[in-house]
Amino acid sequence: xxxxxxxxxxxxxxxxxxxxxxxxxxxxxxxxxxxxxxxxxxxxxxxxxxxxxxxxxxxxxxxxxxxxxxxxxxxxxxxxxxxxxxxxxxxxxxxxxxxxxxxxxxxxxxx
Amino acid sequence: xxxxxxxxxxxxxxxxxxxxxxxxxxxxxxxxxxxxxxxxxxxxxxxxxxxxxxxxxxxxxxxxxxxxxxxxxxxxxxxxxxxxxxxxxxxxxxxxxxxxxxxxxxxxxxxxxxx
Numbered sequence: 772x773x774x775x776x777x778x779x780x781x782x783x784x785x786x787x788x789x790x791x792x793x794x795x796x797x798x799x800x801x802x803x804x805x806x807x808x809x810x811x812x813x814x815x816x817x818x819x820x821x822x823x824x825x826x827x828x829x830x831x832x833x834x835x836x837x838x839x840x841x842x843x844x845x846x847x848x849x850x851x852x853x854x855x856x857x858x859x860x861x862x863x864x865x866x867x868x869x870x871x872x873x874x875x876x877x878x879x880x881x882x
Numbered sequence: 883x884x885x886x887x888x889x890x891x892x893x894x895x896x897x898x899x900x901x902x903x904x905x906x907x908x909x910x911x912x913x914x915x916x917x918x919x920x921x922x923x924x925x926x927x928x929x930x931x932x933x934x935x936x937x938x939x940x941x942x943x944x945x946x947x948x949x950x951x952x953x954x955x956x957x958x959x960x961x962x963x964x965x966x967x968x969x970x971x972x973x974x975x976x977x978x979x980x981x982x983x984x985x986x987x988x989x990x991x992x993x994x995x996x997x
Contacts, residue, residue: 775925802982802983804983804985806987811989813971813987813988813989813990814926814971814987815987816984816985816986816987819983819984820983821981821983827983827984829984830986861925861926863925865982867982868914868982869931869982870916870918870928870931870973870982870985871926871928871985872928873918873925873926873927874925875924875925876924876925
């Protein structure tokens with residue numbers, strides 16, 4: 772089944788403890804992206820990648836890192852999470868020139 | 883700056899009626915637009931897209947209209963069903979067709995379908 776898989780679905784962590792949210796897609800898509808969704812603020816793009824080793828900032832990249840070493844994977848790294856990064860995170864992928872297909876989301880709580 | 887906005891946060895319609903969800907965008911360079919549906923507890927789901935060289939595109943029970951003159955986008959849902967209840971987002975690609983990675987979302991409209 773064609774899909775975007777992100778893990779974990781739920782995560783509770785403490786301030787400052789590095790964490791990684793994984794994302795993989797099995798559709799051979801060139802583009803991948805991370806969004807966060809917050810009440811009243813909608814979906815905001817964190818980073819996106821056009822292909823292996825090519826990434827660019829979205830609208831809210833501060834406090835996040837990404838890497839694209841393989842075409843299928845696009846992990847989101849929080850080096851030192853803070854409570855304001857508590858959010859619902861979505862990974863997405865797309866073919867060039869098409870819209871994103873989204874994963875099921877990761878609900879992150881930073882205490 | 884760039885923004886994609888929706889006119890109404892909530893739209894309530896009777897089952898069987900047609901629904902129209904509106905969206906305004908501000909970036910004249912945008913040439914690709916998408917409507918997404920998000921049900922509770924799920925990720926956004928692609929509904930339909932349209933490029934700036936078109937002013938109308940139809941799918942199954944859905945139609946997207948694009949008015950570039952006033953920078954307005956709308957989603958029409960025919961014969962609205964209870965399963966259409968969700969939050970609907972418009973999204974805009976501000977970079978043009980050469981780079982579709984950046985996609986800016988509007989705030990969303992909640993569609994409530996009354997039985």
